[in-house]
Amino acid sequence: MITVMKFGGTSVGSPEALKRVANIIVKHESQKKVVVASAMSGITNFLVSTSEMTNAKEKKAAIDTFNDKHINTAKKLFTGKILDEFMKEYDERFDKFKSIILDGNKKDPYYKDNVSSQGERFSTLILSYVLKSMGVDSVAMTSEDCGICAEGKPLNGCAVLDKTETLMAVKLKPLVDAGTVPVITGFYGMMDDDKPLTFGRGGSDYSAAVIANGLNADMLEIWTDVDGFMSADPRMIPEAVRIDEMSYDEAAELAYFGAKVLHPRTIEPVRMKHIPLKVKNSFKPEDPGTLIHHLGRHTNELLKSVAVKTDLCIITISSAEIAYRPKMVARIIEKMSENDVIIYSMSTSLSTVAFLIHNNDVKQTMMKLNTIDAADIERIEVKNDVALICAVGDNLLTTCGVSGDIFSAVKEARANVEMISEGASDVSLNFVVPMSKVTDVIKILHKKFVSDKQ
Ligand code: ADP
Ligand code: ASP
Ligand code: MG
Numbered sequence: 179m180i181t182v183m184k185f186g187g188t189s190v191g192s193p194e195a196l197k198r199v200a201n202i203i204v205k206h207e208s209q210k211k212v213v214v215a216s217a218m219s220g221i222t223n224f225l226v227s228t229s230e231m232t233n234a235k236e237k238k239a240a241i242d243t244f245n246d247k248h249i250n251t252a253k254k255l256f257t258g259k260i261l262d263e264f265m266k267e268y269d270e271r272f273d274k275f276k277s278i279i280l281d282g283n284k285k286d287p288y289y290k291d292n293v294s295s296q297g298e299r300f301s302t303l304i305l306s307y308v309l310k311s312m313g314v315d316s317v318a319m320t321s322e323d324c325g326i327c328a329e330g331k332p333l334n335g336c337a338v339l340d341k342t343e344t345l346m347a348v349k350l351k352p353l354v355d356a357g358t359v360p361v362i363t364g365f366y367g368m369m370d371d372d373k374p375l376t377f378g379r380g381g382s383d384y385s386a387a388v389i390a391n392g393l394n395a396d397m398l399e400i401w402t403d404v405d406g407f408m409s410a411d412p413r414m415i416p417e418a419v420r421i422d423e424m425s426y427d428e429a430a431e432l433a434y435f436g437a438k439v440l441h442p443r444t445i446e447p448v449r450m451k452h453i454p455l456k457v458k459n460s461f462k463p464e465d466p467g468t469l470i471h472h473l474g475r476h477t478n479e480l481l482k483s484v485a486v487k488t489d490l491c492i493i494t495i496s497s498a499e500i501a502y503r504p505k506m507v508a509r510i511i512e513k514m515s516e517n518d519v520i521i522y523s524m525s526t527s528l529s530t531v532a533f534l535i536h537n538n539d540v541k542q543t544m545m546k547l548n549t550i551d552a553a554d555i556e557r558i559e560v561k562n563d564v565a566l567i568c569a570v571g572d573n574l575l576t577t578c579g580v581s582g583d584i585f586s587a588v589k590e591a592r593a594n595v596e597m598i599s600e601g602a603s604d605v606s607l608n609f610v611v612p613m614s615k616v617t618d619v620i621k622i623l624h625k626k627f628v629s630d631k632q
Pocket of ligand 2: 186187216217222223297364365378379380381382383
């Protein structure tokens with residue numbers, strides 16, 4: 179049995195946390211274990227700001243801060259021969275890191291990928307040596323060492339799964355079969371030209387799913403700082419409860435629409451190989467967590483969980499009888515796709531078509547839309563600062579009157595529903611409200627449909 183275990187930033191964020199995680203790995207009953215880790219908490223943000231520095235003095239100070247953080251952590255965890263061996267590997271990685279920060283080519287579109295992915299190289303090295311100090315046969319491996327291939331735009335890559343699987347069969351599988359515990363960098367893969375490409379913020383979950391896919395693992399475990407997949411973000415709703423079991427679809431929809439506990443792309447690589455996924459709390463390892471798998475059985479709850487995607491905007495394009503001119507709609511979508519803009523929702527009427535996109539994509543989308551012949555478009559309106567609420571539940575779409583109850587909860591929060599998407603997915607009901615109302619709406623929904631039903 180192969181288990182891939184991924185530990186997030188907080189779980190590897192301090193010497194104590196690293197020790198706790200190492201104990202979880204050692205005690206785990208799986209015969210073959212593969213570990214994936216994020217950078218220590220705060221480090222990726224720190225690297226993102228370092229990548230924007232131009233002043234050499236500032237950069238040197240950043241290099242020192244980065245060095246101190248990792249060396250101090252390592253020295254609290256192991257000493258003597260293990261520390262000496264660690265320092266050899268550390269120095270090699272650190273020299274490369276230094277030269278990227280001081281001499282890297284800022285004009286390279288993938289420069290930020292290179293800088294921001296550096297933290298994982300050091301957290302994994304430390305974790306691997308903690309395991310060695312506990313007598314485990316472990317090796318720290320980078321994404322390039324084990325063959326994780328990536329493609330795509332800067333800061334938004336995705337893995338090339340078939341190529342990754344082929345390379346892993348040679349570079350990683352034999353080690354795992356021999357009982358070694360590899361500790362692998364999350365967050366990025368390598369492009370054809372051997373440059374690192376990150377999978378978007380929070381991308382280590384996806385890395386772990388890609389590794390589980392490539393190794394045909396039996397289980398993927400995402401170890402984080404909350405009890406599992408919860409009925410809402412516990413930072414927004416402290417009363418949120420843990421969900422025992424979810425289907426791949428439910429988890430995928432919620433992750434895509436903002437449930438930060440899983441990177442939006444995590445589910446697909448494991449779903450396609452029927453690999454079950456557990457979300458567990460590294461601070462309470464004995465707790466059961468949430469199991470995500472092919473769940474055929476239905477539960478009684480109407481609402482299982484809610485997620486929120488904030489900072490969105492509605493673009494409404496008016497054009498006479500656009501409903502009768504599908505080619506015009508196709509042209510608009512084609513223009514938007516030229517910038518790879520993600521459309522979170524879409525709706526049409528006789529003379530309008532409306533798209534829900536991220537606030538950051540508005541400027542470039544407007545530029546593209548303005549290239550369409552003015553005679554074809556009467557008006558373009560932009561409504562900023564809206565949020566999409568994704569409500570997931572087994573019986574949400576099939577139980578008569580539930581949407582009415584949901585929208586009456588929205589009314590209680592005195593919020594206007596700006597857009598609705600129901601039926602596009604089997605498991606979710608999505609609707610858009612102004613950003614200023616989103617917390618109130620979620621609180622009322624959660625109280626009515628989750629807390630009051632407990
Ligand atoms: P990690 O560093 O382990 O990857 P993240 O911070 O990326 O952890 O994700 C865990 C966080 O996701 C939690 O602390 C929680 O605030 C947030 N979160 C948002 N929605 C949910 C949800 N439905 N269930 C659990 N956590 C959620
Ligand atoms: N360290 C990366 C980030 O902070 C990846 C991750 O944590 O999953 O976004
Ligand atoms: Mg995360």
